[in-house]
Amino acid sequence: MNSPAISPNNDTAYDATTLTQSAVASRLIEQAVVNSPGAYQNAELVAALHSLRDMVGKIDEVPSSTELDPPHGLAKAEQPEPPTEEEIERLLRKAEGSLTFKLSPELTLPILKDKFDSVFRRIEAADAIRQVYVYGLLWNLCTEFGDLEPDVAFAARCKGLARLFTARLEQAVAELKLIIPASAEAAYALAMAAGIAVNQGKAHLALSLSSHAASMVLSLGYHRLSTMQSDTDYARQVKISLFWMVYWFDTSFSVRLGHAPVIRDYDITVPRLSSCSSIMPSAFLVAFNYSTTLSGLQCQVVEQLYSPLALRQSVDERHTRASRLMVALEEALNERQLAASTVPQEPVFGGIQMLFEESDAVMHHSTAALIQHATMSATSSDSPALGSARRALRLNVDAWKNHKHLPDFVWSGHCHWTLLKAPITPFTVTFCHIIAHPFMADADMGLLADYVATLKDLRRFSDGMIKMYRLCDVFCKVATLYVHAKINEAKQGGQVEYHDTPAWIGQPAVNDIDGYLSTIGFAPPPPGGIDGGPDMFGGNEDFDASFLLDWYEGNNSLMGFLEQDLTFPGDLGYGDTA
Incomplete structure (x- = not known):
């Protein structure tokens, strides 16, 4: 790179x-x-x-590899043939009804078509950021259609194309330059690539990409509501959704990698997305808002309970901090449950919605265990985190038993955004x-x-x-x-x-x-x-x-x-x- x-x-x-x-x-x-x-x-x-x-x-x-494909453990399959123009057109036609499209508020079909054309049809080569964006989006579409497409032959082809677009995305990421001009497209592209890196088990690469995306949204002023006064309501919502998506990635590595985020809470004036917003389906918006809140709380847990400065505090002060964090954690879960009770069940993705709820419960109890484990005394051999630890492990087991019928791309997300992202505290405790x-x-x-x-x-x-x-x-x-x-x-x-x-x-x-x-x-x-x-x-x-x-x-x-x-x-x- x-x-x-x-x-x-x-x-x-x-x-x-x-x-x-x-x-x-x-x-x-x-x-x-x-x-x-x-x-x-x-x-x-x-x-x-x-x-x-x-x-x-x-x-x-x-880790020195920037490869998004697993370098070992899972055998690499042969790369399939590049997509034909007809296949790109088919993916474009099917994109509008996809979950990928629903969760990409900046996209419209004309915008998507123009981006596809710039990579596949124009003589001059698209820049690296545009390629990262397009190949990342195509990876998401093909991963989704590979599981949900009723046409078996096309579903199999989509799975092969997902491998191909992974390789092309890897190459595009390797060609990114040291200084990338800040733009909404660049921030989206880097955030999308970070998400794919997480799904490929490349947390350190995802951290590097998300940190750059975070710096970009700060440069663009998307963390400040005052910069959006002249925007239409929809344009403002698109910018806010991009900011919180990047914030989620940026704060997701505080526990996994012990990394302080680029974006700091005290610098944010934009509100959370409202559950009645049309920017994305309400059921997914509920889970998204909870994820951003929880990631921010995890950063506070690390800073207030596990940083070298925090560990200089008295035992009483550590317990006080832990108590406050537990209250905030419970409030976040209660708000999530209240918001979920007010939105209708997703007609197509209802099972996914249920798994999201159970995944969020796993994250809640895992984070609770991390907080409780910081309240050490010298009088007992029973951890105060033991109850939460057991509950988190049992929820993981039950989630697989109850929802193993869901598509692979959903379980891949659960594996990489819950099992590999949640504090490992429950297992260690x-x-x-x-x-x-x-x-x-x-x-x-x-x-x-x-x-x-x-x-x-x-x-x-x-x-x-x-x-x-x-x-x-x-x-x-x-x-x-x-x-x-x-x-x-x-x-x-x-x-x-x-x-x-x-x-x-x-x-x-x-x-x-x-x-x-x-x-x-x-x-x-x-x-x-x-x-x-x-x-x-x-x-x-x-x-x-x-x-x-x-x-x-x-x-x-x-x-x-x-x-x-x-x-x-x-x-x-x-x-x-x-």
């Missing part, structure tokens, strides 16, 4: 702190696997620990609870197993989902083997003690990797127990906030694995992705 600013190679998420953690973690896991006297008693445990050691070695590898309570872990082990089974079914949607499944499956295996090892250990000692085991550090094999688990986001309980008591914000005993920062940075490192080329031992049984 010509522009270093758009290249993921410059991502600041991979800083010296992460590299230092990786080096320390690598040594710890090496000692745990190689030197522990109990390790060789369990071959499965050795294999799982070797996998974890290999994972941590990948933390310092910065539940895992740590199992480690802290190995003699009372049956229900949580079953929940983790159900969640991993769901990921296994969904891994076909992208390379990122394959890795998400593999990561969670390895840790699920580690938890299972650890629980079995603790039970066998107690039996060999002549008794099985059915109570908490906070003094688990020091046991063979598993217990030597506490520092390693902390580095990648699965921190074992610190001495004296882990987070807060039964009351969510109960107890204000002093707690070392540096542990909380390590845990949060570890979660970011863990999500960074999803863009690395991870390998796993064959005896862990991953096999084909089909």
Whole structure:
């Protein structure tokens, strides 16, 4: 790519702190696997620990590819023949009734036709931004028609064309220049490319593209209502919708990548889109408004509870902040539910609407767990986030059971905008609870197993989902083997003690990797127990906030694995992705 600013190679998420953690973690896991006297008693445990050691070695590898196709894990199919003029015309005719068109308020058929013509019919080559826009739009159309088109032959052709347009979009992104003049089309194009990058599991590329789009809408003044006084109502609504779409992308990486957004809330004067606006279907507008609100809240969670400055605050101040954020989180969900109750069910996309509601519930409980986990005290081995964590995992499992009949492009969106975007806190909290309570872990082990089974079914949607499944499956295996090892250990000692085991550090094999688990986001309980008591914000005993920062940075490192080329031992049984 010509522009270093758009290249993921410059991502600041991979800083010296992460590299230092990786080096320390690598040594710890090496000692745990190689030197522990109990390790060789369990071959499965050795294999799982070797996998974890290999994972941590990948933390310092910065994703360098700007490819939108999965570079590994999913085999690349041969590129199909380019579209004929008749096929482009057919896509153009069908576009107006599509979901893609409904969710693109800036588009009319004449505008769409002119953009298509500039790429496919004119002698002079279109600039890179126009190509990004057109190929991105065609990717969305072909992905949608590939699942919904009743003409089976044309649906199959659309799926092939989606692969072709991915390759062309990749090339167009690579040709973007360092300085791109700000325009509505450029902002739309970059935001659309960022969304496609997310759907392809390329979060760092999406971050670079969305950051540029965010800078553009600020340059255009779309965050200020005063710049739109002379616009018609519809033109104003189009600009506002573009701003909030870019804002959503810009704030979507605060948890996933620990990235501060370009757009700051204090600088915004434009209102949210009204649910009675004709700019897009009401049911989708409800979900869109909630997504932008939640993404902004997640940025506040990171800034107020997990930033280095926030962790210098007193325990009481941290609890006060967490309480305020929980109130705001509940208010956002209540507003979403109230708005949803006032709009009619979508006649064509009703099932999608239901999945949106369940996806938003997953995001709500995952974010709640992230907030609650910050309210640590030193008196209990039960996390205050445990209830929300369990609920989020169960909702993911139930959503797949209830809606697996929906089209693939809908589930692809759920995978990449919910499963891979939501805080991974629910999984880490539940895992740590199992480690802290190995003699009372049956229900949580079953929940983790159900969640991993769901990921296994969904891994076909992208390379990122394959890795998400593999990561969670390895840790699920580690938890299972650890629980079995603790039970066998107690039996060999002549008794099985059915109570908490906070003094688990020091046991063979598993217990030597506490520092390693902390580095990648699965921190074992610190001495004296882990987070807060039964009351969510109960107890204000002093707690070392540096542990909380390590845990949060570890979660970011863990999500960074999803863009690395991870390998796993064959005896862990991953096999084909089909």
